Amino acid sequence: MAFDGLPDRKNNSVAQKDFEGEDIVGVYESIQPEWPDEVRQALADSLNKNESREVRHHFLLDVGCGSGNLTKVLANDFDRVLGIDISESMLKVAEKKVSNPKVKFQLVYDDKLPVESSSTVAVTCGISFHYLNTPVFLAECDRILVEGGVLACFVFGPNILTSLHGTPIANYSAESSRWQHIYREFQINCGMDEVVREIHLTRYEAIFNALTNPTKHWRHIAKRDVKYTIKKMLDYMSSIAGYRNKTFPDPTKDPLNIFREGLIAILREAGLEGSEDTEFVVTFEFSAMIIKKTNKFGIA
Ligand SMILES: C[S@@+](CC[C@H](N)C(=O)[O-])C[C@H]1O[C@@H](n2cnc3c(N)ncnc32)[C@H](O)[C@@H]1O
Numbered sequence: 001m002a003f004d005g006l007p008d009r010k011n012n013s014v015a016q017k018d019f020e021g022e023d024i025v026g027v028y029e030s031i032q033p034e035w036p037d038e039v040r041q042a043l044a045d046s047l048n049k050n051e052s053r054e055v056r057h058h059f060l061l062d063v064g065c066g067s068g069n070l071t072k073v074l075a076n077d078f079d080r081v082l083g084i085d086i087s088e089s090m091l092k093v094a095e096k097k098v099s100n101p102k103v104k105f106q107l108v109y110d111d112k113l114p115v116e117s118s119s120t121v122a123v124t125c126g127i128s129f130h131y132l133n134t135p136v137f138l139a140e141c142d143r144i145l146v147e148g149g150v151l152a153c154f155v156f157g158p159n160i161l162t163s164l165h166g167t168p169i170a171n172y173s174a175e176s177s178r179w180q181h182i183y184r185e186f187q188i189n190c191g192m193d194e195v196v197r198e199i200h201l202t203r204y205e206a207i208f209n210a211l212t213n214p215t216k217h218w219r220h221i222a223k224r225d226v227k228y229t230i231k232k233m234l235d236y237m238s239s240i241a242g243y244r245n246k247t248f249p250d251p252t253k254d255p256l257n258i259f260r261e262g263l264i265a266i267l268r269e270a271g272l273e274g275s276e277d278t279e280f281v282v283t284f285e286f287s288a289m290i291i292k293k294t295n296k297f298g299i300a
Contacts, residue, residue, distance in 0.1 A: 018241035019087035025067060029093065031232075031239040033284050035073045035126065036222040039154055043122060044077060046150045046219070046290045061113060061120050061144065063137070064128020065105065068094030070154060074124065075103050082115065084108045111136040113144055120144045122152065129153040129289070134207055142297035153204065153289040154221070158236070160283035161266070164227075169270040169280060182262030189255035192242040204289055215292035220285070228282045230267070230275070234260060 018024070058079040062071045065083030067090045075081050081103040085091050091105050098105075106114060111133045113123075123141050125132070141151045161169040161179060170179035194206075208216060228236075237243065238256055248254035264274040272278050291297070 018245055019066065019085075020089050022089055024244055025087075025089045025093050027235075027239045027244070028090075029067055031236050032069065033156065033224060033226060035070050035154070036224060036286055037073065038222040039070065039073055039286065039288070040077055042219050042221050042288055042290075043074065043124065043150070043152050046152060046292065047122060047148070059115075059120050060122045060124065061115055062124045062126065063113065064125055064131060065094060066090040066126070066128070068098045068105070070124060070126030071103060071105075072098045072100075075100050078102070078121070082106060084114065111140065113137075113140040115144050117143050118146050121146060121149045123150070125151075125153040127155050129155075129204065129207075138211075138297065142293070145293040145297070147293060147295075149293045151291045151293075154286065155204075155288070156284050156286040158233075158282045159285045162281045162283070163270065163272060164279055164281060167270065169272070170266050178262070178266055182259055182266070185262070186237060186255045186259040187240075187242065189253070189258060190240075190242040190246065208289060211291060213291050213294065213297060215294060216289070218287055218289055220287050222286045224284045224286070225281050226284060227279060229277050229279055230260065230263060231277065233263060233282070 019028075060074060060078040060081045062074065062081065062083040065071045065085050066087065068083060071081060071083040071094065075098065079102065081100075083091075083094055083098075083103065083105045084107075085094070085105070086108055088107055091107055094105050108114060123145060129137075138151075145151065157172065159172040161171075163169060171177060172180045172183065174180075208218070234256055237259055243255060248256075251257055267278055267280065268274040272280065
């Protein structure tokens with residue numbers, strides 16, 4: 001099987017060092033927005049209930065489950081759930097968080113999926129798809145999914161900024177968006193590779209375009225408004241894998257400082273004070289790239 005056009009991230013060591021360690025998990029847990037309950041409906045809708053319920057084990061595999069945030073939300077809709085991750089520290093938190101006898105967690109070391117062929121109704125990735133070796137992972141999904149099963153890759157991003165009174169400040173998707181510009185600049189300054197950077201709203205474009213499966217689609221899932229201050233936004237940015245674990249000895253080249261300046265400028269232009277405690281609203285948008293297993297999984 002050839003995988004022209006799909007990123008082959010054989011040397012991906014990003015995740016291994018970015019998600020290991022109690023401190024890192026602590027920061028991750030304190031700042032990541034919760035998955036909205038609507039993710040359950042999105043997954044249920046994408047599964048053909050008759051087909052999937054006929055499967056003896058109505059089994060969900062959550063890949064890159066981390067500390068179990070998505071696993072926990074989806075667990076009740078399946079008979080059996082396995083969450084896998086390469087980070088022991090994340091899995092330790094997941095084990096404590098999800099005390100449900102039908103949910104198990106397992107440490108993995110590569111992109112091979114530790115389950116039998118044709119055994120799985122749904123494979124999910126909660127903001128983890130971009131860490132995986134795409135060709136290996138998609139071939140594995142093809143192997144383990146039952147006919148009619150789905151791969152659902154969930155993502156979210158802080159896409160719209162508004163004042164507390166509802167005045168628009170910035171929109172990531174707008175043309176020449178400065179918010180998009182400073183966000184991307186932050187990612188580039190952190191040395192994140194293109195696929196990881198793509199996660200934000202451009203929606204895994206290269207990967208999505210390379211998939212030949214006609215069932216592939218993006219589904220908008222939900223929006224959540226969260227009150228932020230500049231300080232909280234900086235905490236959020238510094239929790240992003242790619243910034244953590246790196247040191248930037250020259251403060252003028254520290255991606256977070258550059259981002260701070262950009263954010264202050266955007267807020268001031270919108271008439272806000274732009275101090276560390278200035279409050280504004282961040283709208284997180286949640287969506288999913290969904291691919292259904294038909295005769296062929298649809299990898300060229
Ligand atoms: C941004 S976190 C998302 C965690 C969780 N799904 C959530 O929704 O909060 C990404 C996770 O992917 C994991 N990961 C990265 N590469 C992986 C791989 N090859 N196999 C399994 N997990 C991986 C990381 O260890 C990390 O826990």
